[in-house]
Amino acid sequence: MLVKVEYGGVKKFIKVPDIEGTFDLPAFFQEVTDKFSLHEQLERRGELCLTDETGTEVDADIFDELLKSGVKEFRVNCQYSVTDLHIDIVNDSCDSSVVQLSQPATPSSSQHSPTSPAPSLLESLSSPSSNGSDSVIMVSTTKKKKAAHAEMDRVDALQKVESVLKSHPKGKDIFTEYEKTKKLSDGTRRLMVNILVAEMTESYGRLPPRCVRTSYARGIVALFPYLEDPFSKMDLYEHFYDPAGNTGYLAWRLKTVQRNSSETRQKSPTTQLLSSPIAQRQSLLSVEQLDGEECQEAISVITHSTDDSLIKAKMKETFQYRQKLVHDQNESSSIFEIFPRFLDTPGLIEQDFSLMFGExxxxxxxxxxxxxxxxxxxxxxxxxxxxxxxxxxxxxxxxxxxxxxxxxxxxxxxxxxxxxxxxxxxxxxxxxxxxxxxxxxxxxxxxxxxxxxxxxxxxxxxxxxxxxxxxxxxxxxxxxxxxxxxxxxxxxxxxxxxxxxxxxxxxxxxxxxxxxxxxxxxxxxxxxxxxxxxxxxxxxxxxxxxxxxx
Known part of the structure; x- marks a missing residue:
């Protein structure tokens, strides 16, 4: 299977290595790297990465299977972009089989004018012109023009944010403060957010797509890594923009801009998150819990005993019953009547908390x-x-x-x-x-x-x-x-x-x-x-x- 690879205006043919009847993805990437001497660039900028049309990454162990199963569309990107690298699908007769997105192939589809965007999707491998031994894969890792509904990768996002800030008259102050302190003060952070939101609304309108907001947030922490949230669930940048709840500094500033422009806003659905102090939760009980008459007898002992050690032991055994009370709106107000030892015995609050979460x-x-x-x-x-x-x-x-x-x-x-x-x-x-x-x-x-x-x-x-x-x-x-x-x-x-x-x-x-x-x-x-x-x-x-x- 032949592949025509273009890099820096130079085109070369490269074979997808067939190792014992299997198309080998790492070997293919190695051929591309060797032909164009990309070792140094890849070491600095990242590695090649193959994905399908949905953006799902294709691992090396299923590369061959997907090719032979007739998967219709693929993309190949760089995890960190390699400049000017193009890999196009061709067949053995050297005619390109690249098409623009899902449009039918035409004789002119293989020739791109200097101003036209490089194609990024594969022609269907199940079509007559792409099945069999003469069909080949198209890979595009070219830095694409910004699209309103396409999320920039990390490096693109970094470069975009850096470009916007450096082009602003006050952007230099942001970089100076960060270089000195590895953080941004409240005022400087507000300045940065205002600059980026102004550029975002100018480029994408009053309601920038969610992927654009996410990209700007990603670009901020990529450019200023000490601003990452180490407790973030996934992406480290949710305090600048959290797509799940449409919150964060960028989202708030956008809402302010929209409100000031007196235009109708569409509210994004918010994610219902746990309200911690009042949430019912699984406890870490290691003590057998009492119920029924035994529980009532233990409560009676707690009420009338003056032995602190006995009180604490019985309080442990009735913990589960007590938790049901405090989470019942009709019963929670009676907690100190049923367990009056809270009013005169220190340490019971700490004990119950430890039963909930552990020492x-x-x-x-x-x-x-x-x-x-x-x-x-x-x-x-x-x-x-x-x-x-x-x-x-x-x-x-x-x-x-x-x-x-x-x-x-x-x-x-x-x-x-x-x-x-x-x-x-x-x-x-x-x-x-x-x-x-x-x-x-x-x-x-x-x-x-x-x-x-x-x-x-x-x-x-x-x-x-x-x-x-x-x-x-x-x-x-x-x-x-x-x-x-x-x-x-x-x-x-x-x-x-x-x-x-x-x-x-x-x-x-x-x-x-x-x-x-x-x-x-x-x-x-x-x-x-x-x-x-x-x-x-x-x-x-x-x-x-x-x-x-x-």
């Missing part, structure tokens, strides 16, 4: 936050003038009784990096970071009336109540949820927050809307719970990308 997940926040995330969050905030007061409280030499200790401060700095927004279907009124802080931590000076304090609280979602002489000297921590006070055995702010986070899962309570991005970051990035199943804002993904850089 390994349960201990991740305490083990990872102080040594890894805390210093990175502080370093990330040093460039933000709006958090100077919080940063000053980290200075041990500064006498500031109004500030929190360094552990709690690091969490409040994270909240500054993930502030409340008014996004979402409910369009919650935007609040300040200071107001959001008050939904996370509340301070009560030692000696003040707890009951009076609770009367003034109108927050239903869980928060951490800290009681002490001042914020840097907390004596007691409590979890408050819908005005119910739960004891917390923690001696530090970090340990108390760990319990607060776990309470959402144990009692199946959703995150406070104002703290959703903050909690979601803690959930997926620190505890690694429901990674890839939880809806994350691009801001959460971008911050993770920054903090996980080594």
């Amino acid at each position: 390994s997940v349960s201990g991740k926040f305490i083990s990872k936050w102080p040594t890894y995330f805390k210093p990175k969050v502080i370093d990330e905030c040093k460039k933000n003038p709006n958090v100077s007061e919080l940063l000053s409280s980290l200075d041990s030499g500064t006498e500031n009784e109004h500030g929190w200790d360094s552990d709690v401060t690091s969490l409040l700095l994270l909240l500054q990096l993930l502030p409340p927004t008014s996004r979402g279907p409910k369009k919650m009124a935007k609040i300040s970071s200071a107001q959001a802080t008050d939904r996370l931590f509340k301070f009560l000076k030692e000696g003040r009336s707890l009951s009076t304090f609770l009367e003034q609280v109108n927050v239903r979602q869980p928060f951490l109540l800290c009681i002490g002489e001042h914020k840097k000297k907390i004596e007691k921590f409590f979890i408050v949820m819908d005005k119910v006070v739960l004891p917390c055995a923690a001696q530090t702010g970090l340990a108390a927050f760990d319990t607060l986070f776990k309470a959402h899962y144990v009692f199946s309570v959703s995150y406070d809307e104002a703290l959703e991005s903050f909690y979601t970051f803690i959930q997926t990035t620190v505890y690694n719970i429901d990674v890839g199943q939880t809806k994350e804002t691009p801001r959460v993904k971008e911050l993770r990308t920054r903090l996980l850089q080594e």
Whole structure:
């Protein structure tokens, strides 16, 4: 089987190697590489790759089978394009059998003018002119002209994004900042997105195809690899554009442009993702669970016993029953009446959480936050003038009784990096970071009336109540949820927050809307719970990308 190969304006005939009656794809690619001395280019740019008309890759082990089965159309691309490489189907008489897409072959179909695009699809191998020993394969790895509905490969996408940014007067600032810091500040990232969306809408109209948006997102992380999301399910760029939910910085900017132009928009269907704290899930139970009368007897023992070890043992045996209660809207409000030991026995929240996820997940926040995330969050905030007061409280030499200790401060700095927004279907009124802080931590000076304090609280979602002489000297921590006070055995702010986070899962309570991005970051990035199943804002993904850089 002969193949006519064109490279750099030079055409040569190459045979598809037939090894013991089998057409060998690697040997064929090797012939092409040898004939045109492409070893150095392929080493830098990638390898040849054969696909069918749907873009499905054809592996070497089925290459021969597909040829002999009469598959109609093929493409051959480079995983990273090799410049000016053409491989065309010919037959043994040296006449090209290439056709334009699915049109019938004509005598002129084998000759291409300098301005006409190179054909990329194979003629049917089952046609009279393409069956038998004189039929050959056409391979096209030419860099094609941009098509509105054709997704650019990674290198094409990189080159496109690079070209757009370099041609813009302010594009140089983006490259300069990235080269210095290996990241982009919020302002620079917005500038980059605005430039790319402006070019995208100019080239493709107000509603660029999904494949175009995906290509631009792919090009961004290809050009700036430190912006990749290491927790991405597949493509590393969903925080710039996620085609499944039509979200991300590019999608948001496009929606803003469309809204400002007062034109009708078509909303893409959103993907329903797991809402982690209130989701029913399989637990990691290693303790036999009680039901029926035995369960009721255990609950009675829990209610009347004063032995902490016995209470915890019986709580383990009734965990499954308790989870059914908290996920039943009609019964969840009675959880503290049926299990009153939550009100006076510290450690039960942590125990239930461990039964859900295991000890390994349960201990991740305490083990990872102080040594890894805390210093990175502080370093990330040093460039933000709006958090100077919080940063000053980290200075041990500064006498500031109004500030929190360094552990709690690091969490409040994270909240500054993930502030409340008014996004979402409910369009919650935007609040300040200071107001959001008050939904996370509340301070009560030692000696003040707890009951009076609770009367003034109108927050239903869980928060951490800290009681002490001042914020840097907390004596007691409590979890408050819908005005119910739960004891917390923690001696530090970090340990108390760990319990607060776990309470959402144990009692199946959703995150406070104002703290959703903050909690979601803690959930997926620190505890690694429901990674890839939880809806994350691009801001959460971008911050993770920054903090996980080594």
